Amino acid sequence: MITLGVFFGGMSVEHEISVISALQTIHAFPEFKYNIVPIYISKDGEWYTGPGLTAVQNYRNMSKLLSWCEKVYMTPNRGDFNLYRYKSNMFKGKVVTKIDVAFPILHGSYGEDGSLQGLFEMIGIPYVGSNLRASNIAMDKIATKYMCKANNIPCVDYMWTTDREWFEQHDAKKAEAEEIGYPLIVKPAGLGSSVGISKAANSEELDAAVELASKFTDKIIIEKMVQNLQEINCSVYGSYHDCHASVLEEPVRSGDILSYKDKYMGSGSAKGGAKGMKFGAKGGKFGSKSGSQGMSGSQRKCPADLPEDVTKYIQQLAIKTFKEMNATGIIRIDFMRDSVNGDVYVNEINAIPGSLAFYLWEATGKKFVDVLDEVINIAIKEAQEKHKLKVSFDQNIFAMGAGISPKLGGAKR
Numbered sequence: 512m513i514t515l516g517v518f519f520g521g522m523s524v525e526h527e528i529s530v531i532s533a534l535q536t537i538h539a540f541p542e543f544k545y546n547i548v549p550i551y552i553s554k555d556g557e558w559y560t561g562p563g564l565t566a567v568q569n570y571r572n573m574s575k576l577l578s579w580c581e582k583v584y585m586t587p588n589r590g591d592f593n594l595y596r597y598k599s600n601m602f603k604g605k606v607v608t609k610i611d612v613a614f615p616i617l618h619g620s621y622g623e624d625g626s627l628q629g630l631f632e633m634i635g636i637p638y639v640g641s642n643l644r645a646s647n648i649a650m651d652k653i654a655t656k657y658m659c660k661a662n663n664i665p666c667v668d669y670m671w672t673t674d675r676e677w678f679e680q681h682d683a684k685k686a687e688a689e690e691i692g693y694p695l696i697v698k699p700a701g702l703g704s705s706v707g708i709s710k711a712a713n714s715e716e717l718d719a720a721v722e723l724a725s726k727f728t729d730k731i732i733i734e735k736m737v738q739n740l741q742e743i744n745c746s747v748y749g750s751y752h753d754c755h756a757s758v759l760e761e762p763v764r765s766g767d768i769l770s771y772k773d774k775y776m777g778s779g780s781a782k783g784g785a786k787g788m789k790f791g792a793k794g795g796k797f798g799s800k801s802g803s804q805g806m807s808g809s810q811r812k813c814p815a816d817l818p819e820d821v822t823k824y825i826q827q828l829a830i831k832t833f834k835e836m837n838a839t840g841i842i843r844i845d846f847m848r849d850s851v852n853g854d855v856y857v858n859e860i861n862a863i864p865g866s867l868a869f870y871l872w873e874a875t876g877k878k879f880v881d882v883l884d885e886v887i888n889i890a891i892k893e894a895q896e897k898h899k900l901k902v903s904f905d906q907n908i909f910a911m912g913a914g915i916s917p918k919l920g921g922a923k924r
């Protein structure tokens with residue numbers, strides 16, 4: 512049986528959403544299919560494991576839950592797939608278990624942005640989902656724009672600034688932003704969940720919007736606001752040579768901007784959407800009426816209300832984006848459409864989408880567990896392929912002697 516290390520939580524503003532996504536995924540697997548090892552990363556970056564981590568009700572009392580768990584770590588050494596405990600004793604050795612495949616289900620910083628993926632690359636362990644470069648492109652809204660522009664994928668006009676530039680060269684930077692034309696949307700470049708995002712319809716609001724965004728990051732993106740906005744999301748899963756687009760959904764907004772509340776605290780009555788797994792049978796529901804069901808709890812129209820040719824176009828654009836950015840696993844691409852003139856833009860890419868977009872796959876007629884099996888197999892296959900690649904030449908330039916000097920600048924070119 513494959514031992515699957517499911518990593519979740521993390522040093523991110525989307526910590527809690529990650530817990531929900533991970534537990535939804537863990538409970539989607541039939542029992543005994545995989546040996547699942549939950550690895551919870553605390554907000555301080557400490558790693559814990561223990562069976563109590565898979566029951567949602569235990570998260571009501573974090574300190575109690577963690578007192579039942581063991582603090583663990585992995586080393587960055589290549590080929591060492593062991594999960595180690597900090598406190599070993601005569602009865603318990605240092606190794607908790609060996610992990611065959613790592614499955615990061617984290618959202619936002621240090622988990623979805625390529626950081627953890629970088630650690631997995633160093634170790635050489637197979638891991639589910641996008642590599643560190645694709646993850647980082649998706650996480651950084653500026654890098655996403657570069658990737659789209661370079662590949663003729665439509666995205667809205669924008670400029671970016673650091674907070675320092677904005678305050679030091681205020682008039683020039685503001686003029687640059689105003690050239691795009693009001694109304695504008697201002698966002699921190701590397702966050703998610705609508706945190707720090709606001710609309711600016713005039714000069715005063717622009718200053719206030721940049722001020723707000725600068726509280727969260729030093730890189731700020733200012734972009735044209737799409738009028739008559741219809742938001743459309745599409746999930747893509749697979750690998751470069753074999754990837755599939757889901758049905759489209761249209762999230763329902765309560766205001767101008769799709770808010771944190773809209774995304775995660777809707778009524779859960781997904782209109783016409785996927786029923787099924789809000790929370791798996793064994794997991795217990797996320798009790799409260801406000802419905803903490805991650806992305807699966809938001810209100811949506813599914814499938815989105817669009818003519819067939821537009822649906823097809825957006826699905827093709829989703830596949831193109833997945834391939835051009837070289838993504839792997841399950842991602843979700845969020846589009847914006849002007850419902851009057853029909854223009855479509857890629858807004859953002861989620862390398863590890865909320866609830867792993869299971870509700871979109873179920874609405875597509877695909878069993879979520881089959882999608883999970885496939886992305887786990889892709890992780891194993893891609894790691895095997897990578898293993899075959901050369902990482903060094905069998906040549907020792909030191910033994911060849913010539914032209915190497917310990918003095919700086921002494922090396923021959």
Ligand SMILES: Nc1ncnc2c1ncn2[C@@H]1O[C@H](COP(=O)(O)OP(=O)(O)O)[C@@H](O)[C@H]1O
Binds near residue numbers: 698845847859
């Ligand atoms: N250019 C835009 N025009 C109109 N609305 C926008 C624009 N950019 C973002 N929004 C609104 O703000 C929401 C959050 O922005 P988004 O870029 O998706 O950030 P996040 O990563 O926080 O989800 C979107 O879902 C949409 O409602």
Ligand SMILES: [Mg+2]
Binds near residue numbers: 845
């Ligand atoms: Mg978004």
